[in-house]
Amino acid sequence: MSLIDDLKSGIVPDWIESIVRDEPITNRELIDGIVSGNIVAPRNILRQMSSPRAVGRGLRTKVNANIGTSEDISLVEEEIEKLRVACASGADAIMDLSTGGDIPAIRKRLIAECPVPFGTVPIYQAAAEAHKRGAAITELTPDEIIGAVEAHAKDGVDFVTVHTGITRRSIDALKRQPRVMDVVSRGGALLVGWIIANQQENPLFERYDELIEICREYEVTLSLGDGMRPGCLNDAGDAAQIEELKILGELRERALSAGVQVMIEGPGHVPLNEIEDQIRMEKELCNGAPFYVLGPLVTDIGAGRDHIVAAIGGAVASMAGADFLCYVTPREHLGLPTVEDVREGVETLKIAAHAGDIGKGLPGAADRDLEMSKARKSLDWSKQISLALDPTTAKRMHAERSGDRVDACSMCGDLCAMKVASEALGIENPVSC
């Protein structure tokens, strides 16, 4: 019995009920959303998870943080620190994208530490291990590719990205309409290489029923990867991307019918004016499946501040209906993120998610903003600090420049706009900006 089966039968696990405490929907709406496939609540049956989360219709927009080693930089303790910092900053999910070091050992340590849903991209491990033993990635067997997913499911992974939409059909679309950046998804690129070299269909597509079975058994949520996502503004919304999205919509129906939870991954690099269309297209082609976007990045030239580029795109995507934002760190396109990059990425995308929730009219989304405005008006600095999305940074920045005037406005001094206006308007309480 999968979670969807249980909920259909009226069996509701306790952890499901804990989710709505921090959401603007009822328990009934959450259950209906999971059953209809408009919401996912990723949680492997083997997992201990102190802070379960759900993603989708009517819920707060969530933020994921990618961490993980590379071939060049593989320091387990640094990745554990990234996980802790990301969660302390408010990440709603963690994905381990490790490709260096002892990948299974790293994963197990990270899962044990992770209070929120934990995801992976199993083909990375398969590819990295092939590479380590001197084999070409194209020499991986279909069993090894499927086996990697099963191994991750058995380790307790809550959601897996599988690039099932990279097929002969989507590769044909890619060939018909050449791109500037070809394929920038790592998993997608590996499978394009595998399919062309082996002249065989993608095992994740061809043996999709086996994937569904694995996911049913361990209650793993499928995150159908967008291997054809655009890697630059120029390639956004092209034939390959749309063709893949159609395939993902079809595959999502099959998994959902089998009682397996599914979300859909999306771009990537998209011009600001095309984001809304991209979200609408996904919701139509995938029948309202939760949409998990990477950014989107609204310019290609923001290297060094791509977290901000992603926040612009992510806020607009969230407002348009995206459910889950994968963070981007300041080091995107430049190198593997540091612990500080991870913190900055999470804090930044949290702003985007929050602004999007206000923009999409989520009930209560702006309540904390109203409290902050009242705290500003009454010059209550400790309340202003505590209501900030990142109180630590707000406190530090205020202390650095306010000097001793903690009881007065640090910017305008005696010219404080609110004080002047409120006095003039005959409002009694002393106020300040």
Added chain:
Amino acid sequence: MSLIDDLKSGIVPDWIESIVRDEPITNRELIDGIVSGNIVAPRNILRQMSSPRAVGRGLRTKVNANIGTSEDISLVEEEIEKLRVACASGADAIMDLSTGGDIPAIRKRLIAECPVPFGTVPIYQAAAEAHKRGAAITELTPDEIIGAVEAHAKDGVDFVTVHTGITRRSIDALKRQPRVMDVVSRGGALLVGWIIANQQENPLFERYDELIEICREYEVTLSLGDGMRPGCLNDAGDAAQIEELKILGELRERALSAGVQVMIEGPGHVPLNEIEDQIRMEKELCNGAPFYVLGPLVTDIGAGRDHIVAAIGGAVASMAGADFLCYVTPREHLGLPTVEDVREGVETLKIAAHAGDIGKGLPGAADRDLEMSKARKSLDWSKQISLALDPTTAKRMHAERSGDRVDACSMCGDLCAMKVASEALGIENPVSC
């Protein structure tokens, strides 16, 4: 003869022609835009300015950096350094909001250093000087308020913010519909106080013809301030704000008819989903006048990262038609910005302006993005660095984590997505992400 008069007579100064070199419009379109009031090119007749700029229809979205002393922190050298850093980072205009120290001396030093249009808010100086001599702000005479504008014009200031829309009419609107934050514009608040205490109309409104005369004489562009701008999401788009905007639209016509350039200032704090409406409303009520927005800030709880909050709002505003973005620094709401805050603010809002230009379909806006994508594909790191909006930061971040592998992808190593896919697709050049 004002600039508009000259252009109408077919007299085109050389500096006007230099502006279009970096813009996607023709010289003729620029001239027509200035004459019709859809574009402003602020430049005081007394000014030396190495990099003149124009703001408005068909032009790149511009970014302004506010600098200036406060009563608590008044270090001239720090403000000069802020000006240099802002301009080096690509600010298109500088506003000096000094309220501490020897304000006229500070202004003169800053103007002498400033290569781009330079703006001020003259009433700040009038208020600060009244305060210094122990007088209440409400004791300022109308002559002193108008005189401050004239003094700034004589110092070579290119554009001045005047809160002409704070009138008995807009104050009535404010009283009819109470706000959470009342008036957060400093200039606006001072004038609200003055009007109520003196039971007289705003001198900047009542003696507007004199303002027009001063601006004509020195070719000062009027930036009609939004003293009633919302200070929190809750107050956005209320009666006071709309009433003021209507007044500004009327005043703009009067100045334009007299050959004086005008832009309109806008909010402020605005929910993401209301930004487009705000821009459309300004363009309608002010007949296409260039719109100069502060942010907008799309959440009230981003203290410590309000530059990012402003970048989200600014990008969407720019896409919707805003012409000029006032930057916000990370220290907004917390204290007077440092030099580093200024740099971060300019670099961040530049991203917003650029993303907005792509989003609004400005011709050629994404050309550099395309070049970057090609440089990424061909693994040309030096070109990638030089094409970044902030090459210094991109270079540093890349060097910190790339180690010795400058010839290879620093993130994916041998699993580089582009390399794998391009090889599989039979593309010859070695490529990488």
